[in-house]
Amino acid sequence: MARTDCDQRRPFGKRSTLWNLTRLRSSPTKVDANIVDNQMAIEVEDLCLKIMGERGEITILKSCSMQIPKGEFWMLLGPNGCGKSTVLKALAGILRPSLGHVIVRGQKSFVFQNPDHQVVMPTAEADVAFGLGCFNLPEDEVKERVYKSLEAVGMSMYSQRPIQTLSGGQKQRVAIAGALAEASQVLLLDELTTFLDESDQKSVLEAVQKAVHGSKLVTALWVTHRLEELEYADGAVYMENGRVILSGNVSRVRRYIQRQKNKTIEW
Numbered sequence: 001m002a003r004t005d006c007d008q009r010r011p012f013g014k015r016s017t018l019w020n021l022t023r024l025r026s027s028p029t030k031v032d033a034n035i036v037d038n039q040m041a042i043e044v045e046d047l048c049l050k051i052m053g054e055r056g057e058i059t060i061l062k063s064c065s066m067q068i069p070k071g072e073f074w075m076l077l078g079p080n081g082c083g084k085s086t087v088l089k090a091l092a093g094i095l096r097p098s099l100g101h102v103i104v105r106g107q108k109s110f111v112f113q114n115p116d117h118q119v120v121m122p123t124a125e126a127d128v129a130f131g132l133g134c135f136n137l138p139e140d141e142v143k144e145r146v147y148k149s150l151e152a153v154g155m156s157m158y159s160q161r162p163i164q165t166l167s168g169g170q171k172q173r174v175a176i177a178g179a180l181a182e183a184s185q186v187l188l189l190d191e192l193t194t195f196l197d198e199s200d201q202k203s204v205l206e207a208v209q210k211a212v213h214g215s216k217l218v219t220a221l222w223v224t225h226r227l228e229e230l231e232y233a234d235g236a237v238y239m240e241n242g243r244v245i246l247s248g249n250v251s252r253v254r255r256y257i258q259r260q261k262n263k264t265i266e267w
C-alpha cells in the first residue's frame with residue numbers, strides 16, 4: 001500500500017495497529033492510463049478480487065466498475081456479504097485487486113464502524129491534534145486545523161470534553177474531524193452508523209454531508225445497509241453478489257433496492 005512520507009518513517013504511525021486499521025491514510029493511488037477522468041475522485045474499472053480461503057481461492061469481487069465525482073457524498077449499498085467492505089478495502093489499498101484498475105485521487109482516510117476504536121486521546125481536541133503529530137506542523141497551524149475540522153463536523157463545543165463522555169456518534173465525528181485535519185480529500189466510511197442510535201446516526205450523516213458540501217474538496221463514499229440514509233446522498237452504487245448492479249441517481253437506485261427487497265434478496 002502506498003503511504004505518506006510520514007507513514008513510511010513510522011509504518012504504524014503514533015497510534016496502535018488498531019488505529020491504523022480504523023483511520024488509515026495514504027498518498028494518492030498511482031493513476032493508470034486506461035481510466036483518467038480528473039472530475040472523478042474515485043474510478044474503479046473491472047475490479048476483480050480473489051482471496052485464498054481454507055478451501056481454495058474465493059472470488060469476492062467480479063468485474064466491478066464505478067465512478068464517484070469529486071466533492072460528492074455517495075453511498076454503497078447491497079445485501080450482506082455482497083462485497084461492499086471489500087470494495088472499500090481495495091480503495092484504501094488494504095486489499096490488492098486481482099484484476100482491473102482502482103484510482104483514488106487525493107489523500108484518503110478510512111473510518112471503520114466501531115466508535116470506540118476510532119479515538120484514543122483524552123479529549124476531542126487532543127485526539128485530532130495527535131493525528132497531526134507526524135506532520136511536523138507549527139503549533140499555530142495544528143491549532144487552526146484542529147479547530148476548523150472540529151467545527152466542520154459540529155464538534156467544536158465538545159473540544160475539551162473527556163472522550164469517554166462522548167456518544168458513539170460524537171466519537172465518529174471526532175474521527176472524521178481527524179481525517180479532515182489531515183487534509184484527506186477522500187473519506188472511505190464503512191458502516192459508521194451500525195452501533196449508533198437514531199439521533200447519533202443523523203448527526204454523523206449531517207457531519208459528513210456538511211464536510212463534503214462545505215469544502216467542495218472532500219469526497220465521501222459511505223457503506224451502509226440503511227436505505228433511509230440515501231436521503232443524504234448525492235449518488236449511490238448498488239451491489240449484489242460481488243457485482244455492481246446499478247450506479248448513479250439516488251432515486252433510481254432507491255427504487256431498484258425497494259423492488260429487490262420486495263423479492264427474495266435478504267438484507
Ligand SMILES: Nc1ncnc2c1ncn2[C@@H]1O[C@H](COP(=O)(O)OP(=O)(O)OP(=O)(O)O)[C@@H](O)[C@H]1O
Pocket residue numbers: 051052053058060078079080081082083084085086087
Ligand atoms: N478473509 C476472508 N475469507 C473468506 N471470505 C471472506 C473474507 N473476507 C471477505 N469474505 C467474504 O467475501 C464476501 C464479501 O464480504 P464483505 O465484507 O466485503 O461484504 P459486505 O457486503 O461488506 O457485507 P456486510 O454488509 O455483511 O458487512 C462475504 O461473503 C465474505 O464472507
